[in-house]
Amino acid sequence: MSANNPPYGQDPDRTTAYNWNQGQQPENQPTAQYPGQPYPPQQPYGQQSAQGQGAYGHQGAYGQQQPPYNPQYGQPQPPQGPQQPYGGQQAQGGWQQQQGWQQQPAQQGWQQQPQQQYQQGGWQQEQQGWQQGGWQQQGPEGFGPAEPAKKGRKSWIIAVAAAVAVVLLGGGAVWAVGALGGGGAQPSDVLPANSIAYARFDLDPAANQKVALFQIARKFSATKDAFSGEDPRKALFDLLNEDGSAKADFAKDVDPWLGSRIGVAAVPSGKDEPDIAVAVQVTDQEAAKAGIAKLMEDDKYGIAFRDDYALITESQDLATKYAEAEGSLTDNAEFSEDMGAVGEQGVLSFWASMSGIIDLAKKEIPADQVASIEAIKNARFAGALRFDSAYVELAGVVRGAKGMAPDGDLPKANIGTLPDTTAGAISISGLDQMVTKQWAEIEKQATAAGNAQVSQMLQQFKTRFGLNLPADLATVLGQNFTVAVDSEGLNTDQIKGGVRVTTDAAKAQAIVDKVLNAFAQNGQPAPQIAKVAGDGVFTVATTDDYAKKLATEGTLGESETFQTAIPNADDANFAIFVDLDKIENLYLQSMQGDDKANAEVLRAVGVSGSQTDTEANFSMRLLFN
Known part of the structure; x- marks a missing residue:
């Protein structure tokens, strides 16, 4: 997480900001503003634009529905210019395109016949296109003819992928392709500036997030053919109302006013429990009042409006107070800096201040733990769940703590110097510091009652x-x-595994020999291990040849899979890497059908991060083939 990241909200499309190893964004590619003006300009859900229909309806803003384009995904980039996008001519409220795109079959992307027209505010195609909320496709891998959904139990990862796709895509390719917005006010723009915790769920993130999520969903059999609906908001409503207890009807009571973003904040109340404020994006205040009243039924609540949001709290006085307050959470410098350090906010983001949380819980903190909490009392953490066409990532930062690396900067993990044949590895720096620092507490806990x-x-x-x-x-x-x-x-029966330690090699070997001799003296068989003592590095392994191989600097870091899974390898102080493609034979042979096909999509797992005395960052990625 670079210290040079711009403040929260100033960089709308952060793919290249957090995808460190995949180069820079093409110079002429427009970005989806976050927050700010979307590209293309877009009307709120269900509203009529001057020349077409609203997003989620069937037509895009300005009377057109625009397919996504991104050179990174092998898609053609249209000519720039506000008057004639895609090289078309404006006529009768739409764009008439004389010459469409022509892609070669070997390319991934959009394949279209030359004669296509933008008519009556929509996109009409002779051979293929979007039809009645679904997507009829022709083309190569990833965008070929849809196959019938196959039956079979889902593994947990497939179930998660399906749930994310249903909620965020709503089953609708229209949303994923046509609504490339992501602009407008965020919940943090209207929630209280003194909030101590915040979470945001965004059904209208930046364009890169929608396209990436759509591409990922197309990889799994559980989600690739589920693109028949059009509105992810309804999917979310249905998910929350699975038991059918809500008296409100989505089409009549929710759809006319519901926007795409929801934020929740915990606000100090002066009591043992914080106040909770919910910010819901709305497009029609009067309709929102009536719809929320029906949703809340007999529950007591207060509602007030600020900008494009309804603020819902437990009392009317509180709602009015928050709506009329000066400033907002976005104006909180610590919040904005922390979210800026996270980068792309994705579909879900969160933030919390430990000082505020500790103040609320101070009565519950045991006296013997007060000192240990001192180091984190000013800490803050922030994170986001986001997507790239090659992976899904949970990323975060911790800032403002102290004592995380008391003896100075931690050594680098150097996991990239392992052999290129590595299937999996875990690397942690600073364990010597941690053991030395915490030993008194370890012995104290060991001698406590129950730990004999x-x-x-x-x-x-x-x-x-x-x-x-x-x-x-x-x-x-x-x-x-x-x-x-x-x-x-x-x-085989001889698995090659080992441990490589950056330490005083001579001392480490003497300690290991001492332990092995103790086994022999007690008549017990000692573990058979190979040892290599090098310059500042001590290596033990299951075989002699692997011990020598592990002790030598390898080239794992040159692997594209590794670089994507561990994006900050040169700076990481800890890392976990598993190349699933290299071990899939161990589990694929026991699978079949959809389970096997979906498992083959999974490529690798990477967890990495770095820390200083006061800050830390982390990245967790699941890669796809």
Whole structure:
């Protein structure tokens, strides 16, 4: 997370900002403003524009429905200019295009016949196109003819993918392709400036997010053929009303006024519990009043309006107070800086201030834990769930804490220097510092009531193996501790795995030898391991050849899969990497049908992050083939 990221809200389309290894965005490609003016200009849901119909209806803004384009996805980029987009001519409220795009079959993207017309505010095609809220397709991989949905139980990852697609896409390609907005006010623009926690759910994120999510959903059998609906807001309403208890009807009571963004904030109340404020984007205030009243039924609540949002609280006085307040959460400098550090806000984002939360919970904090909380009392954390065509990512930052790396900057994980045949690895820096710093507390907990076994185990380490704790343990864990498993040999009885430690190699080998000798002296078989003591690096492995291979600097970091999964590898202090393509033979053979096809889509998993004494960031990515 670069310190040079612009403040929250100034960079509308952050794909290249967080996708560090995939280059820069094309110079002439327009971005979807976040927040700000969307591209293309778009009317609120269900409203008529001057030359066409609203987004979610069937026609795009200015009487046209515009297919997405992005050179990164192999799609043609239309000529720039406000008067003649796509090279068309304006006629009868729509765009008449004399010459359409022509793609070669080998390319991924949009394949269309030359004679296409934008007529009557929509897009009419002779051979293919969008029809009645669905999407009829022709073309190569990813956009070929839709296959019938196959039956079969879903694994948990497929169930998650299906749920995300249903809620965010609403089953509608019209939303994913036609509503490329993402602009306008955010919930943080109307919620109180002194909020201590905030969460935002956005059904109208930046264009890159919609296109990426659409492409990902098309990869799975559970979601690829589910594009028949048109409105993700209704999908969300139906999801929340699965039991059918709501008396409100979506079409009559919700659709006429509901926007696409919802925000929730916890606000200090001066009591043991915070006040809760909900900001719902609306397009018609009077209709919203009536619809919300029907949704709330007999529940007590207050409602007031600010900008394009309805503020809903537990009392009318509170709602009016928040609506009339000066400033907003967006004006909170810490909030804006933290969200700016996160980057692209995606479809879900969140933020919290630990100081405010601790103030609320201070009566419940045990006296013996007050000191440990001191280090995080001024911390704040922020994060976002976002999409790229190649992966889904949960990213976040922690700022304002202290004592996270008390002995200075932590060493780098250097996981990219593992062998290129690595199937999976975990690398953590600073374990020596953590053990040394926390040892007194570890012994204290070990001697506490109920922990006799832990206390006995620590004593055996000292007496049986002759270890000097915590110094010897800190030496073995080292400045960086990396565990790796190689893809070669996974199908044999001799798995190649090992540990590489950045430490005093001579001391580490002496400690390991001491432990192995203790086994022999007690008549117990010692573990058979291979050891390599290098310059500042100590390596142990299951085989001699893998120990030598692991001790040598490898080229895993040159892999495109690794670079995408671990985007900040050069700066990471901790990392987890699993190349699913290299181990899929271990589990695919026991799968069949849709389960097997969906599992083959999964490519790799990456978790990484870095930290200083006061800040930390993390990225969790699931990659797709």
